[in-house]
Amino acid sequence: MRKKIIAGNWKMNKTFQEADELVESIAQGLKELNLSNKEVVLCPPFLYAEMVSDYAEEYPFSVGVQNVSEYKRGAYTGEVSAEMIQSMDINYVIIGHSERRAYFHESDDMLAGKTDRALAYGLTPIFCCGEQLESRKDETHFEVVKAQVVDGLFHLDKDEIKHVVIAYEPVWAIGTGETASKEQAQEMHKFIRKLLAAKYNQEIADEITILYGGSVKPDNAIELFAEPDVDGGLIGGASLKADDFIAIVDAMKE
Numbered sequence: 001m002r003k004k005i006i007a008g009n010w011k012m013n014k015t016f017q018e019a020d021e022l023v024e025s026i027a028q029g030l031k032e033l034n035l036s037n038k039e040v041v042l043c044p045p046f047l048y049a050e051m052v053s054d055y056a057e058e059y060p061f062s063v064g065v066q067n068v069s070e071y072k073r074g075a076y077t078g079e080v081s082a083e084m085i086q087s088m089d090i091n092y093v094i095i096g097h098s099e100r101r102a103y104f105h106e107s108d109d110m111l112a113g114k115t116d117r118a119l120a121y122g123l124t125p126i127f128c129c130g131e132q133l134e135s136r137k138d139e140t141h142f143e144v145v146k147a148q149v150v151d152g153l154f155h156l157d158k159d160e161i162k163h164v165v166i167a168y169e170p171v172w173a174i175g176t177g178e179t180a181s182k183e184q185a186q187e188m189h190k191f192i193r194k195l196l197a198a199k200y201n202q203e204i205a206d207e208i209t210i211l212y213g214g215s216v217k218p219d220n221a222i223e224l225f226a227e228p229d230v231d232g233g234l235i236g237g238a239s240l241k242a243d244d245f246i247a248i249v250d251a252m253k254e
Ligand code: PGA
Pocket: 009, 169, 173, 174, 175, 176, 177, 213, 214, 215, 216, 234, 235, 236, 237, 238
């Protein structure tokens, strides 16, 4: 059975002290939950990753970061390599978030390179895809998501793709309070799984975790996560509030 994952993407929020309080509250809350067959991943800013990792040694969650360099090592001021991330015992990395695609001009080629780097160092990429509002309106959303998945991931072989988590995040639903309906989420997740089955095989497609992201909150999480191809969520705003995040983790049933 494929793994269910709830990942919190803190983006560029919180001071160190606030982040420490947040992770402590989340960690305490998680202790009370039954987490069998679901994994919780916290993705703080790089600077706080070590602090969050220290908690992860004692509490039931994993740690991810929000970006990785496509370069191996060397004179790349300001970059953080997959090798560095691995050496800090961090397991996940978000790749191709729509904010990075839009504000930092990350191309499909770069994202394919970042995915390769992450996999080469044993990290699990959480590879994001999702259409802008215009594509949803002019009904090119399937084409757009297909191109992102094909260009970013389909150079991988069968053994590599198995280690990737995909996150479908319609850009119009991120941080807007607007959520894709459970039907819209399910339809796109099923479409992505079909692409995976056609490129690799059904068994592999069935093993790959596909997360939904975009204004997931405690009150819509239950119905989104009940859809058969929605295997969890990538949570932005609501992951900054311990109670909301814990409620969302609890909403993911086995
Ligand atoms: P949101 O962000 O939950 O605040 O919409 C999701 C994301 O960007 O991963």
